[in-house]
Amino acid sequence: MKQDTSSTPDVLVIGGGNAALCAALTAREAGASVLLLEAAPREWRGGNSSHTRNLRCMHDAPQDVLTDAYPEEEFWQDLKKVTGGRTNEQLARLAIRESSRCRDWMRKHGVHFQPSLSGTLHLSRTNAFFMGGGKALVNAYYRSAEALGVQIRYEAPVDRLEVVDGQFRAAWIGQERIAARACVVASGGFESNREWLREAWGQNADGEWPADNFAIRGTRFNRGVLLKAMMEAGADTIGDPSQSHCVAVDARAPLYDGGICTRIDCVSLGIVVNKHAQRFYDEGEDFWPKRYAIWGRLVAQQPGQVGFSVIDSKAVGRFMPPVFPGAKADTLEGLARQLGLDEQAFVRTVRDYNAACRVGTFDHTVLDDCHTEGVTPAKTHWALPLDTAPFYGYALKPGITFTYLGLKVDERAAAHFKGEPSRNLFVAGEMMAGNVLGQGYTAGVGMTIGTVFGRIAGASAAAATRKEGVEHAAA
Amino acid sequence: MQQLEALLREASDLAEGVIAPSAAEAEVERVMKICNACRYCEGFCAVFPAMTRRLEFAQADIHYLANLCHNCGACLHACQYAPPHEFAVNIPQAMAKVRGQTYSDFAWPSSLGTLYRNNGLTVALALAAGLALFLMMALAKNGTLFHAPLAGDFYATFPHNLLVSMFGPVFLFVAVALGLGVAKFWRGISAGDPNAAAIAETAHDVLKLKYLDGGHGQGCPNADDASTLARRRFHHLTFYGFMLCFAATSVATIYHYVFGWAAPYALTSLPVVLGTLGGIGLLIGPAGLLWLNVRRHAQHGDAAQKPMDRGFIALLLLTSATGLALLAGRDTAAMALLLAAHLGAVMALFLTMPYGKFAHGIFRTAALLKWAIEKRAPNPVGVGSE
Known part of the structure; x- marks a missing residue:
């Protein structure tokens, strides 16, 4: 499987995360010569995939690390529910069915699975966890790709594309032109592009630019360059350009790559106030994993884009331990001081809430009967x-x-230009996830889409180069 | 405000005689809090499941977890927060530094704990002393190191009772020093009482080196993120080679005292066969471990302890090499010289056992036993029950 590295590769893969790697591996397995361009340096390779931990996975019977069954229909209903119907059923069902078939292939390329982590029992039926998490998966794929002869270049940020009539010709890195017979773009969304994010979120009534106060949970390299290049080349888009998956994280989280550990899991066990020490939403609406993703937006809508999750000692040990120690005080006044909140207003909010509590039988594992009245x-x-x-x-x-925001694709992962599928330009991963996931999220479905459409894009690209070869021979 | 509270806490701790954590312990506490909020590495080894049973990491927990860590390196390569990430999580390194500190802190007698920190010097002096002692004794007895062939009669050079009177007390001292050291460690981590199942599981984990299998059976990283079983296999050759040599000596002792059969024994006799097999294992194993150690990824473990690791490996290699050379040359005029060299190496190995790399096996076994005990108890932290 040696390939001539000096000549034009059959398949160019732009991106270096899970979807890009799945595409590169699949194209290489199909016999194509493959060049993969990762914008990040080697130590930051893998994009957001390095922060993932599992794959939502259809199965009809218990498997190694998966309990019970998670049939196609149930997966589809879950997806329909979280997206509010903003999904393409044909592509969604394709992703679901293929998710039941991809784990052996993943294992073949060095990915190991482990039982669901402690504290994630609710996912043991639906999600297969990667041993060591997404970075271990990314490492395994790079190792396998190198062994198979995929050519890999780090610090190779593509800045523009040469696309003629919806057909890929070449990618450019500065002055360097890289031609290929087919191309897979799988280089993520634009969440690390602060200017674009600012534009997408706009200005609020107080004159603030909320996006300026956001942390980016993943890689700093998802700047949306290829997304923009594809749009400029006339590719059809899908998804709301102003929307993003947004969760509430610890305010001390790093600007990039905070990943999973900066989440705050105690919201449903206490109250959340804004910087004026006022509560602003029902903290006990539903189980935390189901409400996890709405709190980012809720906090983003508060003045200063800040909130404060407050608990008392009864909650300690009932939630995933936070990465940073919380402010801690023996009095409410002391806590308000530490959090920089108005003492009187904070104490009044807590007293009002406390007085409104109608305590029944507390049980964090069910929607219990402890609730408030009159607040x-x-x-x-x-x-x-x-x-x-x-x-x-x-x-x-x-x-x-x-x-x-993503690019419209079909079941071959082909990019579309004015409704017509491209013959040699394919899209995978976060850049096309919007076809399946128009809004909302459910754990592990991003990796399902990335893996399934990464493999499809790789296979389609390899097939496109074979077809092209036949056409050349016939001419 | 928080700083003031921290200072107040420190002052009250000092007043109550609580010892402030060392920098190495504070680092383990820091990274464990990050890991406990992530947990992706749970499948690799026992450290992470043990971590999830805790919300706070007191000094005793840190000592326990540090010795439970096998420095396999899998979690470092898998870590989304490893350097160059600003969280700079490096569990194998943080744990190794505390491990080195616990060996030293729990040494008996405690004044000799410092020998761990200058282990290169310790091993060099012990070896020089051992070699000099036996070479001088051979010279004093025979007036020369070369002699007419003695058909492998070691006792012509060093009488049996003399050897017993030298090695017996040293061996006893080693057992007492290591025993008292690990007993203090065990009390410190307040491990509880083991039942038979916990003991059996610990024996299995120790004898199979379970936690060098990467959690998936394909081994652990060494030079890079690729899994390899080489470390586990070379360690097996080393450990079982050592045990076979030990068995050879034990069988020979039984031959001597119980049956009155004096050495030398035939090449096909049990002590010689066991010793030869063990010697070969103890040659290949440490050679492989040394090779792996030299090629080891720079971020694995504590670089400051590499001299100790390699000193111990070198002593093992010297012991097996001189032992096998003695077997090969026992009928020649060089027997006394070879015997003195072998006994010198063995003496140095035993003298440094309670104050060198050998201790890792004892402390890790204790930590594994605690894990086997605590995993059988209900998890005190009911996190994420939803």
Whole structure:
């Protein structure tokens, strides 16, 4: 499987995360020579995939690390629900069915699976966890790609594309032109492009630019350069350009690559106030994993894009431990001081909430009957008064996981230009996830889409080069 | 405000006689809090499941977890927060630094704990002393190191009782020093009482080196992120080679005292066969471990402990090489010289055992036993029950 590295590759893969690697491996397995261009240096390779941990996976019977069954129909219904119907059923079902067939292939390329992590029992039926997480998966794929003879270049940020009538000709890195017979673009969304994000979120009534206060949970290299280049080349888009998956993370999270550990899991166990020490949403609306993703937007809508999750000692040990220690005080006044909140307003908010609590039988594993009465907003479950010192507080800010704007594709992962599929230009991963996931999110589905459409794009690209060869021979 | 509170806490800790954590311990606490909020590495080894049973990491927890870590390196390569990430999480390195500190802190007698920190010098002096002692004794006895062939009669050079009177007390001292050291460690980590199942599981984990299998059976990283079983296999050759040599000596002792059969024994006799097999294992194993150690990824473990690792490996190699050379040359005029060299190496190996790399096996076994005990108890942290 040696390939001539000096000549034009059959397939050019732009991107270096899960979808790009799946495309490169599949194209190479199909006999194509492959060149993969990763914008990041080697130590930052893998994009957002390095922060992932599992793959949502259809299965009809228990498997190694998966309990029970997760049939196609149930997966589809879950997807329909979280997207509110903003999905393409044909492509969604393709992703779902293929998810049941990809794990052996993943294992062949060195990916190992492990049982669902402690604290994630709710995912043990639906999600197969990667041993060591996404970075271990990315490492395995790069190792396998190197062994198979895929040519890999790091620090190779493509800045423009040469596309003529919807057909790929070449990619450019500065003055360097890289031609190929087919191309897969899988280089992520635009969440790390601060200017674009600012534009997408706009200015609020207070004159703030909310996006300026966001953390980016993943790689700093997803600047949307290829997304923009494809759009300029006339590719059809899909998804709301102003939308992104946005969660509430610890306000001390790094600007990029904070990943999973900066999340704050205690929201449903206490109250959340804004910088004026006022509550603004029902903290006990539903189980935390189901509400995880709405709190980013809720916090983004608050003044200063900041919130404060406050709990008392009763909650300690009931949620995933946070990465940074919380503010801790023996009095509510002391906690307010530490959090920089107005003491009187904060104490009044807590007292009002405490007085409104109707405590029944607390049970964090069900939608219990502990709720508030006579306070707005209500807390509809798990409402226990904050009365047991010490009290803890965590400042929150919005953290962007990914953006929804993508490129329209078909079941061959072909990019579309004015409704017509390209013959040799394919899209995979976050750049086309919007076809399946028009809004919302459910754990592990990004990796499902990336893996399935990465492999499809790789196979389609390899097939396109074979067809091209036949056409050349016939001419 | 938080700084003031921290200072107040420190002051009250000092007043109550609480010892402030060392920099190495503080680093383990820092990275464990990050890991505990991530948990992606749970499948690799016992450290991470043990971590999830805790929300806070007191000094005893840190000592325990540090010795539970096998420095396999898998979590470093898998880590989304490893350098160059600003969180700079390097579990194998943080754990190794605390491990080195625990060996030293729990040494008996405690004044000799410092020998760990200057282990290159310790090994060099012990070896020089051992070699000099036996070479001088041979010279004093025979007036020359070369002699007429003695058909492998070691006792013509060093009488049996003399050897017993020298090695017996040293061996006893090693057992007592290591035993008292690990007993103090065990009390420190307040491990509880093992049942038979916990003991059996620990024996299995130790004898199979379970946690060098990467969690998936394909081994652990060495030079890069690729998994290899080489470390586990070379360690097996080393460990079982050592045990076979030990068995050879034990069988010979039984021959001597119980049956009255004096050495030398025939090449086909049990002690010689065991010793030869063990010697070969103890030659190939440490040679392989040395090769791996030299090629090891720069971020694995604590670079400051490499001299200790390599000193111990070199002593093992010297012991097996001189032992096999002695077997090959026992009928020649060089027997006394070879015997003195071998005994000198063995003496140095034993003298440094309680204050060198050998201790890792003892402390890790204790940590594995604690893990086997605690995993059988209900998890005290009911996190994520939803």
